[in-house]
Amino acid sequence: MKDKLIIFDTTLRDGEQSPGASMTRDEKLRIARQLERMRVDVIEAGFAAASNGDFESVRAIAEAIKESTVCSLARASEADIRRSGEAIAPAARGRIHTFIATSPIHMEKKLRMTPDQVVEQAVKAIGWARQFTDDVEFSAEDAGRSELDFLARIFEAVIAAGARTINVPDTVGYNVPDQFAATLRSLIERVPNADKVVWSVHCHNDLGLAVANSLAAVRVGARQVECTINGLGERAGNASLEEIVMAVRTRADIFPVETGIDTTQIVPASKLVSQITGYPVQPNKAIVGANAFAHESGIHQDGVLKHRETYEIMRAEDVGWGANKLVLGKLSGRNAFRARLIELGIEIESEEHLNHAFARFKELADKKHEIFDEDLTALMRDEAVTPELEHYRLLSSRFHSETGETPLAAITLAVGGAEKHAEAEGSGPVDAAFKAIESVVSSGSELLLYSVNAITTGTDAQGEVTVRLSRSGRVMDGQGADTDIIVASAKAYLNALNKLHAGTARLNPQVGP
Ligand code: KIV
Ligand code: ZN
Secondary structure, eight states, X not given: OOEEOEEEEOTXXXXXXXXXXXXXXXXXXXXXXXXXXXXXXXXXXXXXXXXXXXXXXXXXXXXXXXXSEEEEEEESSXXXXXXXXXXXXXXXXXXXXXXXXXXHHIIIIIIOOOHHHHHHHHHHHHHHHHTTOSOEEEEEETGGGSOHHHHHHHHHHHHHHTOOEEEEEETTSOOOHHHHHHHHHHHHHHSTTGGGSEEEEEEBOTTSOHHHHHHHHHHTTOOEEEEBGGGOOSTTOBOBHHHHHHHHHHTTTTOSEEOOOOGGGHHHHHHHHHHHHOOOOOTTOTTTSTTTTOOOSHXXXXXXXXXXXXXXXSOGGGGTTTOSOEEEETTOOHHHHHHHHHHTTOOOOOHHHHHHHHHHHXXXXXXXXXXXXXXXXXXXXXXXXXXXXXXXXXXXXEEEOOTTSOOEEEEEEEETTEEEEEEEEOSSHHHHHHXXXXXXXXXXXXXXXXXEEXXXXXXXXXXXXXXXXXXXXXXXXXXXXXXXXXXHHHHHHHHHHHHHHHOOOOOOTTSOO
């Protein structure tokens, strides 16, 4: 019998700390449902004290998810922990994950606390959290740069106070595999009652070693890995869930553990997260990249045709490739449309909502014969836009671009209900469209990123555009999809502006005291 490796997904919390990747409550709910379908053990649903919106998201996920444990992050303060406790209260299984920094540099420069004070605060935090749930996890932030003796001391104290999971984060991605494994091995050997808790790791990818470090830790006793879909997360991101899960499964000969993950849900989860956050997946990304199972060279193709295992160590279908089957077309009816949305885990709020979405689906099916799951997901993402995210709306557009002529965009927008029209020239039609929008909106924001991706294959595919805007230190990503990429670009630009317009202030758990 192998040990169980607990998969703790933090896409909705650490993943959301990626610049511009903030998600709405409904988007988070959809990702949480997909994680549950994939049989993730623990879903870190957010940082409840960050804002009212974050609190509501964690609570909504705690209400909706029945199979996975729902967790909220909390700094080691009574107020944060109370907020987390309230947010996870409806969960069938709820966890509070509390943390405090333990490296000399963080304690001295960030917390301005002595090591004794840090231990005392951590112990108090466990006591506060235990008032809400028995399932309490403790993290020593920046453990990767902390002193081993101090880690052993604080872990002993929080275990005695009632922590059930001890997490060892390499917060700044500084460790290398053999050294990180040695740290974990020593801690497990020397901390009293180490066998009463689950040892967990949480590795960042600053040196590209997050997965390698996590797997090295698993080989010496870690039984929980914290990870994210597509490796999303602060800076260079976290360990990617798909790589951890498939490494453990493919190399069952060397890992003494198994996960409970339904691996066929991996690619759908990756696509959903990419669509919602607007973070494209690089084609050569392991497991979920478009080329992960593509063989280019003739020798490889020949080998695979003769015997697949000559060049393939995993089967594409085992991770969910091929799941984007053709689902609907122009002649599909309302019932087929509804049934597919339900299968995709997309909630239909009312008959009116369904009718509206179905009308948009028919418009899309007129332009594009084959409608794939990804098209439906993008369509329903636009449908899910709430009124506060619709201060600016594209009513109509006209673009002119001809060889030797200056491109021109003419757009009509609804701005808080009033209709506004503008025209502008640009170096290309997208530039002209953004200038026309800005001539109406005067947002004062800076364009940081513009990217276009085809949602599916074929020249009739919808283009999905991500636009990242920054204003007064806040960064927001917007997405838009359309068969016309200039229209998709204008929609994405407006989506980012709407998020900046609606934006509520949220705290980053790891910044400040
Ligand atoms: O990277 C980190 O240290 C974290 C902790 C809050 C677990 O995200
Ligand atoms: Zn982290």
